[in-house]
Amino acid sequence: MSRCITKVILAVLLLALTFTAPAENDGKIQILLLGDSTTEAKFPKLLAPQEPQFEDVIRILLAAEGDLPPTNVINSGLSGETIRRLIDSGRYEKQASKLPGLDYIFIRYGINDQAKIPDFEINFPQHFHELLAKLRRDHPHAMLIPMTVIPFADEEKSAKINGLIRQVAEEEKLTLFDIYPRYAEELKRGPDMLNYRRYPLDKIPEKLRELAKPYVTEGKDPAVVVLDNRLDAHFGNLPGWYHDRHPNLAGYHVIADETAKFLAPVIRAKAHEGK
Structure with missing residues (x-):
């Protein structure tokens, strides 16, 4: 069996586990990542399966805080996905709606939506609102966290996408997690170092x-x-x-690091409220 074929088989197994693994209700905080290929991290999983992946790094960094409960991070990103496809394909119902005990749900879409959805500026916010309504229905105790996209397209397209995401977050009265500035700042060290x-x-x-x-x-x-x-x-x-422009391992370390920095004080504050 060739090296390439072996890698493909390993990747398929890893992705299958990623998409179908149920949230463990063993006292751990449950974190779900919804998004497209920039969330999925297909090629890092394929080419470096022995290294900590995107979701692993988030979990490790949160554990390194020392005073937070253990976490279980479920990566349910999928290449090429739009919000409309997530819903209409049945993937949401099969792989996200019934996950038990979710505490935090990160939602990062917009890159494919901008390229594939007609009347993007009208339909994308509507699709986002529809997904948020489903998440509220199925996971009423979870904190929903809309995210901006990373610098994938040019600045003008990214600004248009992120402006609509910001608008949805404001209308839904949700806290926006803006990953764009940190990723853009890191790219100043080298425009191709994170892809x-x-x-x-x-x-x-x-x-x-x-x-x-x-x-x-x-x-x-x-x-x-x-x-x-x-x-x-x-x-x-x-x-x-x-x-x-898809992230490499370095790119996912940046996203994971910023995600942990965003989430740690949120988890800490919630833990203090329960005391």
């Missing part, structure tokens, strides 16, 4: 494909995927080499 490289294999020069061979993901459209800059020296001059 992986994914590039079609057929666009790699034939004479250099031996260098790319260990990093090929098989499928209908084979691609070279690396989580860092190790191949930039050879392929960084190719048009579109840096085009993919």
Whole structure:
């Protein structure tokens, strides 16, 4: 069995566990992450399954606070998803509506919605309100936390998406978690340090494909995927080499770090209220 096929099988198993794992009601705080591919973290799970993943890092950082209850973080992100697709596909009902004992639910959509939903500025807020109504119905004791998107598209598109998310949060009287500024600030250290490289294999020069061979993901459209800059020296001059803006492990550490910083005082305050 080839290395690539083995990795794909491992990834499928990991993703299946991620999407279907029920919340453990064993005294742990239950945290659900809903979102698209920038929440799912498919390729970090595929290429570095032995490392702490996005949801693991959140849990570890919250535990490191020392005075918080243990947490269980459930990642239910899915590549290509919009809010409309989450609801209409039945995935919400199957994988989110019946999770027991949820305490905090992070909702991060907008990138795919902006690209796929007609009349985006009208329909996206409506879809967001619809999802929030379902979450309130199914998880009445959970804190609902709308999130802004990361700097994935250009600043103008990101500002439009995040403005609508902010508007929904205000109308719903919910606390907005604005991840955009921290991620944008980190990108000042290097514009491509937080994203992986994914590039079609057929666009790699034939004479250099031996260098790319260990990093090929098989499928209908084979691609070279690396989580860092190790191949930039050879392929960084190719048009579109840096085009993919999905987070790599470093990017997910940034999101997880900011998430833990946002959530720790919230959990702490709630714990004090119960005393």
